[in-house]
Amino acid sequence: MSRTKDNYNRSRWLKFKRWVGGEIDPLAHGMETVKPDPVFLEKEAKREAVRQEQEAKAAKEQKIQDLRLVLEKQELSQYQKFYRILSIILCLSISLVLLWTITYLPEIGDAGNPDNNEVSARYIEQGLKETGAVNIVTGMILDYRAFDTFGESCVLFIASCCVLVLLRIDQGRDVAGTVQDRNNAKTDKHRDIAVKDPHSLENLKRLEAANDRLYEPKNDVILQKCSCVLVPLIFVFGVYIVLNGHLSPGGGFSGGAVLGSGLILYLNAFGFQKMEKIFNEKSYRRVTLSALTFYCLAKSYSFFTGANHLESGIPLGTPGAILSSGLILPLNICVGLVVACTMYAFYALFRKGGM
Numbered sequence: 298m299s300r301t302k303d304n305y306n307r308s309r310w311l312k313f314k315r316w317v318g319g320e321i322d323p324l325a326h327g328m329e330t331v332k333p334d335p336v337f338l339e340k341e342a343k344r345e346a347v348r349q350e351q352e353a354k355a356a357k358e359q360k361i362q363d364l365r366l367v368l369e370k371q372e373l374s375q376y377q378k379f380y381r382i383l384s385i386i387l388c389l390s391i392s393l394v395l396l397w398t399i400t401y402l403p404e405i406g407d408a409g410n411p412d413n414n415e416v417s418a419r420y421i422e423q424g425l426k427e428t429g430a431v432n433i434v435t436g437m438i439l440d441y442r443a444f445d446t447f448g449e450s451c452v453l454f455i456a457s458c459c460v461l462v463l464l465r466i467d468q469g470r471d472v473a474g475t476v477q478d479r480n481n482a483k484t485d486k487h488r489d490i491a492v493k494d495p496h497s498l499e500n501l502k503r504l505e506a507a508n509d510r511l512y513e514p515k516n517d518v519i520l521q522k523c524s525c526v527l528v529p530l531i532f533v534f535g536v537y538i539v540l541n542g543h544l545s546p547g548g549g550f551s552g553g554a555v556l557g558s559g560l561i562l563y564l565n566a567f568g569f570q571k572m573e574k575i576f577n578e579k580s581y582r583r584v585t586l587s588a589l590t591f592y593c594l595a596k597s598y599s600f601f602t603g604a605n606h607l608e609s610g611i612p613l614g615t616p617g618a619i620l621s622s623g624l625i626l627p628l629n630i631c632v633g634l635v636v637a638c639t640m641y642a643f644y645a646l647f648r649k650g651g652m
Contacts, residue, residue, distance in 0.1 A: 439549075
C-alpha cells in the first residue's frame with residue numbers, strides 16, 4: 298500500500314497535469330523577472346520626447362511651407378491678372394495717343410509740311426559738290442548724317458554682344474590644353490574621365506568629333522564643291538558693292554550683308570574647324586572694334602573741323618573715281634565689316650553657341 302507524499306501539491310507531476318489542463322503556466326512562475334534600469338527608462342523617455350518634438354516641428358514647418366506655396370500661387374495669379382489688365386490699358390492708351398496725334402498731322406501735299414524744306418533740296422543740289430559722292434543717298438548717310446549711321450553700327454555691335462552673352466556655351470580645357478565645347482552632359486562626363494585618365498583623351502576627341510557632326514556636315518560633297526565656286530564670287534561681289542557704294546547703289550550695309558552670307562555659306566560647307574582658321578572670335582572682336590573706333594575718330598575729326606570752319610585736309614577727289622568722296626569710302630568699308638561680322642556672329646551663336 299503506497300503512501301501519499303506530503304509535498305504532492307508542489308510536485309512536478311501535478312504542475313504538468315495542471316499545465317496540460319491549462320490551469321497554470323509553470324514557466325511564468327519559474328522565470329525570474331528582471332527589473333528595468335530607471336536611468337535607461339529615463340533616457341528612452343527623453344529620446345521619445347525629442348523625437349516627438351522633432352516630428353511636430355517638421356510637421357509645423359511643412360504646414361508653413363505649404364501655406365507659403367499657396368500664398369505665392371495666389372500672389373502670382375493676382376500679379377498675372379494685374380499684369381494682363383495693365384498691358385491692355387497701356388496698349389489702348391498708346392493707340393489712342395497715336396490716333397489723336399495723327400489728327401494733327403498736316404494734309405498731304407500741303408506746302409507747309411515739315412518735309413517740304415530746303416534740306417532735301419540741299420542734298421540734291423549741293424550733295425555732289427560738298428561730299429564728292431555721285432550716289433546722293435550714300436553721301437547723305439555717311440556725310441550729312443554720319444553719326445546716325447555710326448549709332449546704327451553700334452546697335453548692331455551691341456546686339457551681337459547681347460546674343461553672345463545669352464547664347465554662348467561655356468568652354469573648358471582638357472589635359473592637352475585644347476578648347477573643347479561642352480555641348481551636353483554626356484560630353485562633360487567623358488571629358489571628366491579624360492582629365493583623370495590621359496590615355497582616354499583620344500577616345501574623348503573621337504566622341505566630341507562625332508558630337509560636332511551636328512554642326513559640321515563635313516561629308517556634303519555637293520555643298521563643298523558649290524561653295525568652292527560660289528564663295529569667292531560672293532566675296533568679290535560684296536567687296537565691289539562696298540567699294541562702289543559712293544558711285545552707284547550699294548554701300549556698307551548691303552555689301553556687308555553679302556560678305557556675311559559668304560561667310561555663312563563657307564561655314565555650312567566646311568565646318569567650324571576650318572572656319573576658325575580664317576575667322577574666329579578674336580578676329581570678330583578685332584575687326585568690329587577697329588572699324589567702329591576708326592569710324593568714330595574719323596567723323597569726330599570731320600565734324601570738329603567743319604563746325605569750327607577749319608580745313609580738314611581730306612580731299613574729295615574727282616567725282617566718279619573710285620578714290621573720291623573723302624571719308625565716305627573708308628567709312629563704307631567700316632560699316633561693311635561690322636555688318637558682315639554681325640551676320641556671321643548671329644548665325645554661329647544661334648547654331649553652336651560659339652564662334
